[in-house]
Amino acid sequence: MVRENIIQLPEDVVNKIAAGEVIVRPMNAVKELIENSLDAGATEITVSVKNGGLDLIQIQDNGHGIELGDLPIACQRFTTSKLKTIEDLKQMHTFGFRGEALASISCVANVTIVTKTADDKCAYRAKFYEGKMIDKPVPSAGLSGTTITVENLFFNCTSRRSSFRYPKEEAQKIADILVKYAIQYPSVSFAFRRLDGGRNTNDFRSPGKGDQHETIRSLLGTKTSSGFLNFEFTDNRLKFSSNGCMAAPVAAFSSTSLKANQDKHKNFFFFINGRNVEFPRLKQTLEMVLASNDLHSSFTIVSLQIDPARVDVNVHPTKSIVHFLEEEAIMERIEQEFLKLLSGVRTCGAVDIDS
Numbered sequence: 001m002v003r004e005n006i007i008q009l010p011e012d013v014v015n016k017i018a019a020g021e022v023i024v025r026p027m028n029a030v031k032e033l034i035e036n037s038l039d040a041g042a043t044e045i046t047v048s049v050k051n052g053g054l055d056l057i058q059i060q061d062n063g064h065g066i067e068l069g070d071l072p073i074a075c076q077r078f079t080t081s082k083l084k085t086i087e088d089l090k091q092m093h094t095f096g097f098r099g100e101a102l103a104s105i106s107c108v109a110n111v112t113i114v115t116k117t118a119d120d121k122c123a124y125r126a127k128f129y130e131g132k133m134i135d136k137p138v139p140s141a142g143l144s145g146t147t148i149t150v151e152n153l154f155f156n157c158t159s160r161r162s163s164f165r166y167p168k169e170e171a172q173k174i175a176d177i178l179v180k181y182a183i184q185y186p187s188v189s190f191a192f193r194r195l196d197g198g199r200n201t202n203d204f205r206s207p208g209k210g211d212q213h214e215t216i217r218s219l220l221g222t223k224t225s226s227g228f229l230n231f232e233f234t235d236n237r238l239k240f241s242s243n244g245c246m247a248a249p250v251a252a253f254s255s256t257s258l259k260a261n262q263d264k265h266k267n268f269f270f271f272i273n274g275r276n277v278e279f280p281r282l283k284q285t286l287e288m289v290l291a292s293n294d295l296h297s298s299f300t301i302v303s304l305q306i307d308p309a310r311v312d313v314n315v316h317p318t319k320s321i322v323h324f325l326e327e328e329a330i331m332e333r334i335e336q337e338f339l340k341l342l343s344g345v346r347t348c349g350a351v352d353i354d355s
């Protein structure tokens with residue numbers, strides 16, 4: 001290859017490369033935006049999508065809003081209201097901290113923000129492109145909170161945009177992530193609407209009344225109607241606590257279990273300090289524990305609370321993977337807890353199941 005001189009890449013190229021890592025598909029944009037709404041203390045979040053999110057993603061929340069003076073830099077890279085010093089990174093209690101999501105989204109889509117704080121007399125609307133605000137914010141009608149509209153996602157990355165050949169699958173991925181957050185945050189009402197024309201029977205709204213079982217039932221339906229096994233424990237030595245529940249397991253040979261078997265890969269939800277992340281090894285462990293007891297369960301949620309200083313969330317641009325100290329020992333401890341939970345099912349055929 002011919003040797004070329006080293007050059008500094010122009011800012012727009014750097015931003016676009018970074019954007020492609022944070023926003024891989026429509027679902028990543030939705031996850032970032034709902035996490036922003038949760039960080040803003042929202043109790044109602046409505047997500048509307050068109051064409052699997054490629055034509056339109058709109059997130060409306062009733063959170064604390066963005067101050068008018070902050071709007072001009074809201075979509076710039078590395079601008080955040082959540083982190084001030086590197087020390088803060090050790091004790092993050094918010095989802096966001098890098099100030100990269102809005103910047104990334106605005107590099108690959110047209111973004112409009114309408115926002116109103118409790119002190120504002122009216123809402124303000126501003127449009128953004130490539131991190132910059134286009135024109136001054138204009139007064140607009142709107143309730144307290146923030147509505148972010150993302151249009152024409154990946155319009156300037158044609159090969160990425162055309163790689164999404166099945167918009168229905170993208171819409172389903174968005175619905176799946178919303179279901180996870182709705183179950184982890186039962187006090188927040190999440191709604192999902194597909195605006196593709198016609199009535200969409202798969203649209204939903206979670207009750208948002210703070211009852212996790214009711215939320216699971218309302219979103220996952222009859223599969224989980226037979227009750228739940230709950231668990232909650234603290235391990236002082238490993239400095240973590242965990243809670244969650246499992247849909248009442250059924251015998252591995254029953255007809256319900258066949259359905260449960262098909263769903264099992266989909267319905268394992270894992271959260272660490274409130275953040276949904278992948279943890280395939282724990283999922284496998286759980287499946288092995290169930291299989292060794294000749295049982296199947298259609299749904300499990302495991303939520304882990306660990307001192308934020310022991311968790312590294314800054315491992316992957318999409319924050320879908322985290323590392324934490326003593327991962328192996330913590331996994332084993334959770335496995336023991338599952339074994340204990342299931343021993344009741346094995347010995348009596350039933351345990352004290354909460355309905």
Ligand code: ADP
Pocket residue numbers: 032036037040061063064065066074079080081082095096097098099100101102103146
């Ligand atoms: P981060 O969440 O890492 O701070 P983002 O790019 O996601 O970065 O958001 C930038 C800033 O915009 C946030 O720090 C927050 O102050 C503000 N913001 C974004 N979305 C909302 C929202 N829905 N409600 C209130 N403020 C928001």
Ligand code: MG
Pocket residue numbers: 032035036095096097101102
């Ligand atoms: Mg954010």
